[in-house]
Amino acid sequence: MLDELIHVRVARYDEAEIICKLVHESMAHYCRDAGIPNDYIEATTEAVDVVRDAIASGVVFVALNEEEKILGTCRLYIRPKREFSSALPGSSGKYSSRIAYFARFSVWDEWRSKGIGNFLLSYCEKIAIQTGCSHILLHTAISNKNMVQYYQTRGFEIISSDQSRGYDRGLFSKKLK
DSSP: OHHHHOOOEEEGGGGHHHHHHHHHHHHHHHHHTTTTGGGGGGGGGGOOOHHHHHHTTTTTEEEETTTEEEEEEEEEEEEEEGGGGGTTTGGGGGGGGGGEEEEEEEEEEGGGGTTHHHHHHHHHHHHHHHTSSEEEEEETTTTTHHHHHHHHHTTOEEEEEEESSSEEEEEEEEEEO
């Protein structure tokens, strides 16, 4: 029933401000839940111009209701495998030449736990498959137990972690069908 009420599309340039506000709010909650300072996550202070540039690149997606109200957003980057070669130690042979990278995953507070995030993630997985990606990758804070569990229950596995941003950040991978 949700798929009759919700749809996903590429974001429009005139939606940059609301997307920026949504990402700021969502990422502030993410930081709180992970127990890390807001300034560790660049998305908490990302400028509207950066969002506009991402929209112009066609990587920003929005989930909308029937009234075209934005409920959530994310970004999906389709990148050459070589950009991830250092992060895929010993397992790069199982990856195709193109890798999808999922980021800026945000849902308004009042719409959380209603399937909006699942809808966005599934949509992006379909795009990744259509563009020849064998896997979808993402980073999340290991200390954010809710997000780690969310991704793991959707088929993601942690493949590495690092402290390059001042906190324990895991790289998660999911093999696509």
